[in-house]
Amino acid sequence: MSILDIRGLTVEFPSRKENFVASRNVNLSVDPGKILGVVGESGAGKSTVGNATIGLLEHPGRIAHGEIHLAGQRIDNLTPEKYRELRGKRIGMIFQDPLTSLDPLQTIEFQLMETIRLHLPLSKQEAKARAIELLDQVGIPNPAERIGQYPHQFSGGMRQRVVIALALCADPEVIIADEPTTALDVSIQAQILDLMKKLCSEKNVAMLVITHDMGVIADLTDHVAVMYRGDLVEYGESKQVLGAPKHPYTQSLIAAVPRPDVKVHRFPQVDYIEGSAKPFKQIDISTHWLGKARDYKAVNGPLLSVKDITMKFLTKDAWRSKNREYFTALDKVGFDIHAGETFGLVGESGSGKSTVARVITGLYHPAGGTAHFAGQELTSLTDKKQVLAMRRQMQMIFQDPFSSLNSRMRVRDIVAEPIKFHKLASSNSQVSQIVDDLLEHVGLGVAAAAKFPHEFSGGQRQRISIARALATRPRFLVCDEPTSALDVSIQAQILNLLKDLQDELGLTMLFISHDLAVIRQMCNRIGVMRHGQLLEVSETEELFDKPKHPYTAELLSLMPSMDGLSRQNLEKQFA
Template sequence: MSILEIRGLTVEFPGRKDTFVAARDINLSIEPGKILGVVGESGAGKSTVGNAVIGLLEHPGRLGAGEIFVHGERIDNLPAKRMRELRGKRIGMIFQDPLTSLDPLQTVEFQLVETMLEHLPISKGEAKQRAIDLLDQVGIPNPAERVKQYPHQFSGGMRQRVVIALALCAEPEVVIADEPTTALDVSIQAQILNLMKKLCAEKNVAMLVITHDMGVIAEITDHVAVMYRGNLVEYGESQQILGSPQHEYTKSLIAAVPRPDVRVHRFPQVDYIEGSAKPFKQIDIATHWLGQSRDYTPVDGALLSVDQIDMKFMTRNAWLPKNRQFFQALKKVSFDIKPGETFGLVGESGSGKSTVARVITGLYHPSAGTVTFAGQELTSLHDRRQVLAMRRQMQMIFQDPYSSLNARMRVKDIVAEPIKFHKLASTNSECFRIVDDLLDHVGLGSAAGKKYPHEFSGGQRQRISIARALATRPRFLICDEPTSALDVSIQAQILNLLKDLQDELGLTMLFISHDLAVIRQMCNRTGVMRFGELLEVQETEALFESPQADYTKELLGLMPSMDMLSRDNLEEEVA
């Protein structure tokens, strides 16, 4: 018998002129000890279904039709008081962002104990002991000490473990996990996924996992439901859906997944998804604006050399130097990048990847060591004109395109800003002609310049960031986790665009990511970082086939298995 059963669920959001249907006639069920994965792009309706089950639809959302049952009891028509009693007790929820789903002003112990006293017939002393036991069960070391700490004192992966403990503390029958591993490192993701599988097997809990990560789906689910624009387009056992998909949308999603086992020249086009197959507009680089004034001095050997870089951050200031305390973020990091090459940096959060990027761009000044770019030592530059000339040649694409774009500026002004700053156009009209051309070149069209960043999807905003980065005609791009927050199909578009631009403009790139599959597809050589140290640098294919450092072997072993994914449309793309 199914623990959770959803019959004909339709969720509506009424507006002033019409009603938006976010989920339409959804039928799903989960048996005890089983995991059902709901997959699809942002806006497909995945989270809407999860929120409807637990009764947390945002106003003015409502159930237009359908029924929801837990152990045969209908719950969608319960009064608010009864629903609050059921929420937490019978249905637990693991939210996407653990930091915002925990109270920053209360200790972990307080939050766990409060939930247990609300739903379980136990004393406060028993609840405190059970809180320690729960933290131990979810793999948090020294649980008796850490239970007294606040959420900000935990890492991202540890906070997610706390959220799992919170979801399980009242012994629910159903757990809904909404993007539980998004943006987590591969090692932390593997720990969380193993924990979820173990809990389902040991506690006989039914779990609904909402995600756009096909690796997560392949790793832990028993059944898969594929959603597209509020509709359930395919539903069945994981092996059948992932190995032999029937619906064109499912085939498109699987084709777009970066494969860790083989390198492809380009990601297959996902033609079913609207707007995903925009052709790359080739240009004549000899006459196009992007090719003009790129008379940078040729270099023999490496374009960028990082030599013995140390970086320390002061964690405690004091009048006496001996009383000051420092955190060593980088330790003797050295590597070089050749012209036209894509060099990858991979490692867990806190390994120092983004710190390296900030040292290269001059945002951080290293404690020791040198950075040399195109024959010029950057760490010794003090003349503003020289600094700006070097910065014009290197640009950065950030992880979150929304926070890196000024929300109060129109897109045309955002892209025009570096052109005006570096005086690359003689008139305003020439500047905006260049902007229109850049927006068209990255697949947005010149009409996009009249809009604001909030009017675009995540993938479109990242295209705006790329257009802005190209506006100075750089020779070197730093891509800091540029696709980690994007859906798999949108990620494929952005990665294809970066490859096309590199081939066309001869760009050199530093590509930072914790996604090993993306690193394999994008990078010629790769360095592996841990705790501020560069453990090894190899040709990317050699790194994946024969890693030298034990930590690299461990990382590669933790990648979700993609063996069951269909390989249709992939073979022709293999480089």
């Protein structure tokens, strides 16, 4: 008998203009000890099904038809009070965005112990011991020390691990994991996936995994459901669906998965289009991107040169400076990036990749070392005009799209703000035209301009961030996990967009990612980081074929296997 049974689920979001159907007649079931994967593009309705199951549909969302049963008991008609008793104890939830699901004002210890003591009859000491044990299980280093810290003191990947620990607090019967490994590097992802498999096999936990990562689906799940625009288009055993997909959309989706074994010039895109979906509108590059707005001074030698950058964070303050304690996030890191090149940084969460990006863009001031961009020393800039000129040339796409967007501004104003601030358009009509073209080009469409960030899925919010970063016609783009929140089809489109911009404009990029398959396709050279140190810098193909450092070889060995995916459309990647 299935522990979780979803029957004919239809979820609607009524509005003044229309009644939007987010999921339509969805039928799913999960047996104890089994893992069901739900895959599809951003906005397909995957998270809607998960939220409906746990009773967390945002207003005015409602279950219009269908039923949800947990261990034979109908739960979709429970009162809010009964649902609160259910959540955490019988159904655990791993949310997609760790920063917004953790309380920034409370320590990790408080948040874990609050959940543990709410559902389990444990003393404070027992609850704390369990909290430390959970942090250790999900791969947090020094859990006894770090449990007293706040969410902002953790990297994106480490925050995701804390959220997973929260979901495991009360040993639930069912766990709904919404993008559980999105922000994790391959080593921690492998550890988390092993933990999930162990939970299901040893504790007979049923798991519903919502993800866009086909490698996770292939390695983890017993059954897989493929959703497209609210409809369940294919459902069956993972081996059958992934190895011999029947539906055209599933076939096209699998073809778009970046393969880690071969480098291709362009990512294959999902060519299955239903309902006359529009292709990307191409920006008129000569009108919006060339000319005075990008009249940058030529540089002899590297465009960016980083030498012996050291970054320390205060972990324990004291009246006497000698008694203060510091955490060394970067330890004499140095590399060069040449104009027109894409330089990749890989490594575990907390290795210092994002800290490097923040030092380069001026968000952090290093304790030592120098960084030169276009012949200008970045760390010594004090003149406001020089700082603004440098910021216009150098833009950043952040890892967490929701926290980097102003929730009170409409998308049109978000994308237009840097254009107006740097005076890159002669009139409001020209600003609007540039914004519309950018939104079309990143796959959102002009209609998105009138909406707010909360009205979009995680992947769609990341596309807004990319459009905003491109708005100043930058010379150098820092991409900090730019596609970690995107499904494979949109990832292919966005990465091809970045490749096109680089080819047309000579754009230079620092590309930070935990996805080694993506790194291989995007980068000319790659640097491998661990514990704040740069261990190795090599040409991309040389690094994948003959890694010099043992840690690099270990990372490559942990990449998810793609052996179970259909190869029937693989020739598209070599066309």
